[in-house]
Amino acid sequence: MIDNWPILSIVTFLPLAGVLFLLMIKGDEKALAQNSRFVAMWVSGFTFLVSLPLLIGFDSSVTGYQFEEKAVWLVGTGIGYHMGVDGISMPFVLLSTLLTPLSILASWRAITHRVREYMIAFLVLETMMVGMFVSLDMLMFYLFFEAVLIPMFLIIGIWGGARRVYAAFKFFLYTLLGSVLMLVCMLAMYIDAGTTDIPALTAHQFAESMQTWLFLGFLASFAVKVPMWPVHTWLPDAHVEAPTAGSMILAGVLLKMGGYGFLRFSLPMFPLASEFFAPLIFTLSIIAVIYTSLVALAQSDMKKMIAYSSVAHMGFVTIGIFTMTEQGIAGAMFQMISHGLVSAALFFSVGVVYDRLHTREISAYGGVAAVMPRYAVFFMFMMLASVGLPGTSGFVGEMLVLVGAWHASSWVAFFTATGLVLGATYMLWLYRRVMFGAIVNDQVKAMEPMQMREFSIFLPLTFLVLLFGVYPMALLDVMAVSIQFVLDGLSASGLSLLAAN
């Protein structure tokens, strides 16, 4: 019975029902704020529960899409309402539905003005994120993909830091410029194939010369989203100015939209161009990994440092995807999920101390471990996961990407590994400066210990990072068949790269 339920539509649009509810509640400012928090919490928590059947009912041995839903939208134009998930998108859906309630919980005390609007923005954002991952129609995908900008623009611009206006504009315009070039390519694809259905487009053969242009158009959009060097500059600004929960979602889910796009569109639909441009992607990614790691070393702002580390980590993802090997793509997927959990936790860690001291300057801290020991443990665990300590999910992803990179070229593998070393350097250094040493700042002494609420945000993230680190097959099994499907598509188009393997 439950098989017939349109679970994906429910998961996608349930948060919007919460928005309607939020719009209706009334009361004085204080009661309104508190009620809004609870409504948003319950709605997003319930959405997470509703999304769990996707995990339970998912059959990881099936090629193709599951929980499919089709409905008529634009009659006779080849554009329709089509949703479904496979091993690539399903983990992202759960990542989104998990991180949304956590980030709402994370803003419980940090957001004090315009709470209702804030919660509305987050619930709308959840709908857009989930909708993007489950769309199997290109036009629908684009609608959700770009609509994400609206709530995120407001979250950064209204509840952000001192330079929030600049950051919000930069975020919006950068991303929009990339997206509209992709839009032109989507129009060309629609004209060529006569449909916007993603499975049909995957089966469609685009002419080789056309693939080149299409690939570049999609690259313009996804490279900004990922973000790849040199179009990553919006990210540090956006992260630094965004409120903690905004950074959690931005790093946790929104960056993955680019990687997901490469796997859903670029590789399956433009295989020839993907192979042709793989060296370019490698070059840009290696520069990103090494350059942004060095930049991260030089930061004095904690959030900015973690933001740059995100760029470096996403560099691993793009390298993994374009190795076009099983290990590489699986590693990239694994790294994306892992980074989604770890970076959300790291940004939250910064938020925890920021709520107490209202500064993100590393030099203002020191000796925090003595005041907040439990917090220090969680922070250390997440920091090590980010560095790629064996036993955490970060290790598995980076390891697999390196193996894949080795297949592609030993030089790529060499430079990628260099990034790992640099990553360990800046993260450990950050930890030493914030957590250890003498307490020089009196305010640090007065910091209150970690609350239950903060504890309950760390706990699920820690559990998952550990689970995927110890038992990676939990995630790899889910993705294997879908990744194989992408690879089969690539080898069917006769790529020399794969023939060489």
Add this chain to the structure above:
Amino acid sequence: MIFDLADILPALPEMILATMALVLVLVAAYGGEGAENAKRVTRIALGGIVLALILIWSGTAADETAFGGMFKADSFASYMKILVLLGTFGALYMSITPLAKDDINKPEFALLVVLALVGMMLMISANDLMSLYMAVELQSLPLYVVAAMRTNSLRSSEAGLKYFLLGALSSGMLLYGASLVYGFAGTTSFSGIAAAVSADQLPVAFIVGMVFMVSGIAFKISAAPFHMWTPDVYEGSPSPVTALFAIAPKVAAMALMMRLTYGAFGAIEVEWSQVLVALSIASMVVGALGAIMQRDIKRMMAYSSIAHMGYALAGLAAGSHQGALGVMIYMTGYIFMGAGSFAIILLMRRDGQSATRIADLQGLSRTHPMLALGLMIMMFSMAGIPPLAGFFGKWYVFLAAVNAGLVPLAVIGVVMSVVGAFYYLRIIKIMYFEETDEPLDTDMPTANKMVLGVSIGVILLFFLGLSPLLEASNVAATALMTQL
């Protein structure tokens, strides 16, 4: 020439409105001066518009011509007339409660608007050079007057005069072009012109005539480089008049442009397509860059409308069925975005004086949350952010452009839409990211509430109604293409 019933029936809505305008002259003259009479005249005018809407909505879709082929009532005309009627209704409805002390409050206003409306509807149905020119003049003359209606304002008089002078110039160009076209085709009817020209033997002077005619209409839709009057007229005219300018006449002029290019010049698409591409690019660029510098929201809306016309022309330049369809979808979204935005702009007052600087919107999200939300939706829609109406308009016009091989045009268009997004975002920034101690006035008449509510609904839920809309515009585009 004897007119029988067969001539009257296709033009019944226009007949009714024209007759009503004559009645309104009497009501306006003998109903006394002042606000009460103005309200009465406006109410009657609104009733007439509703009647015309019902007639067109329920009318047959069959192609009919009247008055010896000069007037054409087909499903394309119905589609565009419904848009024009809806837009005029919205603008007139909002003028019923004069808000600012300095607003127009005279019975002649509604009367002149109805006359202009008849002109607009005739433009949409024009099928002959004679009826084309008559319709354009009937539309323009009342609008010159209403632009200058606020007689105690120097700005308003300036706007009226500027509009009149440049409008007269454009009429001259139109007329000169028409005379050249007539001279070579030997007939004034669109079908006769279409039959007389063929692409392989084309006199240069005929092309000159065509370019002059297209330029003349480009004035009316304010496509760059014929846009110079727009910002001044938008800014100087009383706000309810600006609302009308922004919504209805553009749709009518665009329909006329479509009739002329697809119909009379259908055989020489290669020639006019280039002209439209140039107009389109110029409008997109001028609209996007010009708006950035503006401090007055009405001026900004003027540049925004120039950019919108550029996008619509990109679809038209494709010269295909798909292009016509795209323009119609675009214009549908456009009238609701315009109506919704002006519903809010009309409310921008402080102590009863209209305050239309962009800076006056500061902190609107705190003082008037619903208005700010409404204007934000309008701005995101105009910027073409999905899933709002503006996005689908862009999707269909650029689809036609790419399909016709005009990829560079589409790329310039989308890049300019990013530039445009900057100034739309600026409005949102001022409303949401900034605070104020000087709130705007709070009273909000029903008319504005209704227009805003309907516009928000249409724009948010555009994707739900897109399928029937596509069907209707598909039929209309087919009628336009096969009008011979």
